[in-house]
Amino acid sequence: MAEIIRIHQHKESFNEAIKDLSNLCSEDLHSINTLVLEKLDSSVPLIQEIGKYLILSGGKRLRPLLTTSCFHILNSDLTNNINHIGLAAAVEFIHAATLLHDDVVDLSKDRRGKLTANEVWSNKTSVLVGDFLFSRSFQLMTKYGTMETLKILSDTSVIISEGEVLEISNDKNLEINEDTYFQVINGKTASLFSAACQVGGISGGAKENEQKALKSFGTNFGMAFQLIDDAIDYSSNFETMGKNIGDDFKEGKITLPIILAYGRSNKEEKKFLKTVISKPDENENNFNLTKKLLTKYNCIKDTMIRANHFADIAIESLSIFRDNEYKSALIKLIETSIKRLA
């Protein structure tokens, strides 16, 4: 029981860290939301409807927050021709587009407790509205950015889609190595975190070393964030006393805890893992047996060690900036994101 409370407290503190950052950036966040809403406008009603369903569903706006806080971390009062609000909105549109397409690819039925768009409308609608959001993001970048920010964001889009294809190319492949898996999650999560930070910095007039620092910060934060997510998926017993089976397990997804477990398993255990991953189900017994293997081979612990490695680098990268409230808030964000599973 003590453990349940602890985890809940940690979750709270991550949400609090997001809230603190949102408060710091509240004016910007308001402008970003206004712009996002404005740019969901379309002569085609279905686009507005789905766009609003998705984007206004109470997401944390983590990526646009990264853009705007990396703008402010520079203590800049720069008014150049690059608009960090517009770029933050572009980042949110890319993110929304990938969510729509991801849910089609994964055949997901719910996200954050709400039916997915593909479930409410259809897969084909999600594909096309995703294309719209993606196109809209490039329109925003063209309007509010420069060739430099365009290069960063279009390169990132390539990395995102390569990561996604790499992931489905390795579907059910338990022998995928850690480096390949890192390439996948770099595409899935870290590259957009990274670009979000970098373009925020550029909007604030970041010098080359500052840009590099923000890029590194975003990448490493994204890697850590995704790895903790992977580990949380196999830790539902703490929160719900074993009643919920993790989404990744249900979908037979290969994540780091499973990769580590497979590599360390004996022949019989390998066979078991192959079976549960290739034919995923909601069998609680299989889930518990899998978790036992993860415990036996320290896979959650080692996933967290990897996550901490990236988090440390992320925090370190901010050392070149003078202390200010944005820097503190970003550090708190990473620290609490890691402690979601302490």
Place this chain on the structure above:
Amino acid sequence: MAEIIRIHQHKESFNEAIKDLSNLCSEDLHSINTLVLEKLDSSVPLIQEIGKYLILSGGKRLRPLLTTSCFHILNSDLTNNINHIGLAAAVEFIHAATLLHDDVVDLSKDRRGKLTANEVWSNKTSVLVGDFLFSRSFQLMTKYGTMETLKILSDTSVIISEGEVLEISNDKNLEINEDTYFQVINGKTASLFSAACQVGGISGGAKENEQKALKSFGTNFGMAFQLIDDAIDYSSNFETMGKNIGDDFKEGKITLPIILAYGRSNKEEKKFLKTVISKPDENENNFNLTKKLLTKYNCIKDTMIRANHFADIAIESLSIFRDNEYKSALIKLIETSIKRLA
């Protein structure tokens, strides 16, 4: 029998017109193909495989040809910082991305006599590789274009996806009016033709009025081209003596011939059209009855009149350019594209 031969001749002459244009632009076309191939390169083998399957499947490269011929129509020896080869490749990548996503949306199984990528691999692979190709096109635009060409191409991408969503929003809606349908085909076809021409012109240093002319040329050519395609789909009896049922009919797609027929039909005929469109099948009898309605109400003829209207405007728009072989080749291209169904 005479009619069969005539149609074949017309088809030949359109293909000849493409061939003539390709010969004129052969050096550029070679460079475009080389660049396209280079940019299909990815660390993820599946992307290369599908990209090559799609892009090297013997398409006519109509859109890149528009870009390069609109560059040359200006008789320019301009070497500015905009590269028409790179932009032509970007246009081809956008086109390829939309083909992949269209086939997922339409559940198509074959294209140009080959299995579609979603049929060979899977829908989810096509969604993600489409995203890759789309992202790659923006990378190319950023590398080879300017903010001006980026604006044109990102605006076009928005129009394309809006057109596609508008189309599925009006799925089976026989009461869609001509203007809405024109908005759909502007998105599906004409907007990318238009952007392809415009960015070609800009690379060649087109002045404002020349840019506008090329934009108008592309749009109107695209509209005419799509309308003739719509009409051809209901004219398969000439070629194959009734053995093939048009793809649009099989899929229950609403195109201009059907829109016109429905508007002009009596109550009973409307009921029949509603049935065949809402529950499409490969029933030859229904196909022939539908074609009889199209004949009764002059729907193919009137679709062609609309197509000719757009083709005339397209040809007219080129009048501001001095005569040269590129201009002649483009005019021949439109004329023969219209005569595919004479």
